[in-house]
Amino acid sequence: MRINQFAQKNETLDTVKKELSELGFLTNETSDTIDGKKLFREFLEKSFPQFQNKSSIEDYFTRMLASTEETLADFFAGDANLSEEVFYCVALQLLEFYEDNFLTVKDFLKAAKDSGVSVIDGDFTKSETVLTAWYQLLTTHNTKGLTFLDELASRGFLAGKNLPQPYFFNGKSQAVFDMTGVIREVVYVESSLDSDEDGVRDLLKVEIIRPKESDISPVPVLFTASPYDQGINHLTGDTKMHEVNVPLTRKTPQKVSYEEIAFGKVPVELPAEREVLGTAEKATETFFEEKVYSLNDYLLARGFASVYAAGIGTKDSDGIQTCGSVEQTESMKNIVEWLAGNRRAFTNRVDQIEIAATWSNGKVAMTGRSYLGTLATAVATTGVQGLETIISEAAISNWYQYYRDNGLVVAPGGFPGEDCDVLAEETFSRSMQAGDYLKMKNFFDEKQLAMARAQDRITGNYNTFWDERNYLPHVKNIKCDVLLVHGLNDWNVKPRQVYQLWNALEKAHVAKKIILHQGQHIYINGMPSFDFHDVVNLWLSEKLYDCQNQATEILPPVIFEDNLEVEKWQGLDNWENEHKKNWYLGADQLQTAPLAPAKVTFKDHLPAKVFEKYAKNNQLWATELLEAASPMTENRFLVQSATLTEDLFLSGAPELSLKVSSSENIGLLSVQLVDYGEKKRLGVTPAMLSSKGLHLGYQWRSDALREFQLAEKTPFKMITKGHLNLQNRHNAYQVDDLKANEMVEISLQLQPTIYKVPKGHKLGLVVYATDFGMTVRGNQEIVYTLDLDQAQLKLPLQK
Structure with missing residues (x-):
């Protein structure tokens, strides 16, 4: 090891x-x-x-x-x-x-x-x-x-x-807090929202677990905003999933400017604040089992309180679920405000007894993965006072690129048919309390219908609904330092989400670090080969405890996991770089010098039995798409390079430029970059080493130990991919005309990556239409022609 x-x-x-x-x-x-x-x-x-x-x-x-x-x-x-x-x-x-x-x-x-x-x-x-x-x-x-x-x-x-408590050794807070008497309490933050329009400000349930020593000396706070925390309506969500075996439809061409679809928040007159009928120093409600994040548990023993909240539309809170909206962001921002001493909360939902977070030192970090990290990013873009840093893992920065892509309805990997309305339904845990749901059902159903219309699964265009859920234009407002974590094989929240946020943070002028691993949509704490706990501890000790440990200077800007060697992590100065190299496409060749002009064709339609097989087994399709001989041979264009004589170190977003035509006045293009060569490669899910091998503190909890390991030998591996509606060649909100058999120029940026293609392997490019794992699946009689004259694949390379 x-x-x-x-x-x-x-x-x-x-x-x-x-x-x-x-x-x-x-x-x-x-x-x-x-x-x-x-x-x-x-x-x-x-x-x-x-x-x-x-x-x-x-x-x-x-x-x-x-x-x-x-x-x-x-x-x-x-x-x-x-x-x-x-x-x-x-x-x-x-x-x-x-x-x-x-x-x-x-x-x-x-x-x-x-x-x-x-x-x-x-x-x-x-x-x-x-x-x-x-x-x-x-x-x-x-x-x-x-x-x-x-x-x-x-x-x-x-x-x-x-x-002393806290106690720092080597710049990191140590496990000197007594975990035998941790305090668990519940409060209700009064928000600046009335999202259920009942004439009363929404109350938000907050669950707190903190060291008992915080009663004497305040501690900083790790706040995890999780709409899943109070329960998930899995069965209801499953029944709401959208059909994906539907045809791609033609869109009416239109020239729309961004200003025409930009979201603008409409001022709303809020109900008056509740009357305060008294104050309390101690909470009057508790809880017995939190949906824990083990990284928070590790840090709890080291003097950081853990706070969990599910936000509007969840059990024991008010409001409705709105999936990524400004209201959802505001609800989580309100909780940060209370933790920082700038908002009020009550001991329960009815007595109107105010309680302050006297145990908090006013410094807050937001933590969590996926939707949890997404809300951390969203709240950071508000510039809220008291939020000192976020540790945002596998997070969405632009909801459009989660459920859509370049004018296409595109599913998050593993969840075909999911959309914003489905996720809102799944996380509307107020419905789990029948009496509460009785009052809210009709109102929520109306809002769900409005959301279904606004999200627009017909055209897949970027619109005002999605602009509201795009945090990237607001990154310039971020005032807290940022630590990002993402999987380079995460096809749920795809790497572009963190890549665009990373680049946008240049305008925010805050300290930023990013950790990129070779896994999918996972947490990476509990890996013996990488000191993730120490990285986070060093970072938070500086940001929340003002420990002068030089964390910002010590940690490299980019830490990435090598895909060629087990248990190898390295530092880089940046993810993207200016060193790019053009590769050229020929009819049967991919190389670094221009090739003779050529035209190639592939079709999208499959025999009914093959189509049904792939629709039921997306992984089989993903494998056979890349195989030399398979039922997909006529449904793709596949080209490979000569055997590489040295490693090819990709770092950034590859870009493909070419001319293409469709036999109909509609069309979509999908592209994959592939590493061809027999090799044992890292699995994208860490293997379990020990279910309770990681001790989080003295007489405290434990966590599982996991590690990325080599999987069985495979002949190829997809490096990255991209998708494009041919009617959205310029951007996702403008609809371009497309005539049957007319050549159009496209430039498609693939998902960013850091990946080493080893010498002795071949670099492959696959161009096709329907992606069974992500796009709509119409099985339409369409033939695509690629004009390879000057077709280029621009690869970002580390020197």
């Missing part, structure tokens, strides 16, 4: 001594000028909090190695000096490397370096070297996804020590 650490700080010797003294490793009885071997032993003796007497520790030394020839106990009993080799032999055991074959290790220094362990060079007979090496070891990750100090803390090392 190899670990990759980006949040490990190099400290001065003075800081090392200070922080080791605070932890009790250096005491009045332990001089930092004694022999390195003796100092090492004293450090080790303090590193087994599970043992209550020294004889147990001495016994444990007999079961550890100093070398393949000697136990640690025999080494300490002998005359040999401490060496670098012995130190890292012991260090690897403490970090739990090579447990199953430790005696086979020939070179412990090399093994440590190969495992990603930071190795300190120097004279280990001297205390200064041992001090620095031990400090570095405490901040090094073990095979269980924790730093060695985190592991010690989970075994009680920090319990009972007279440490």
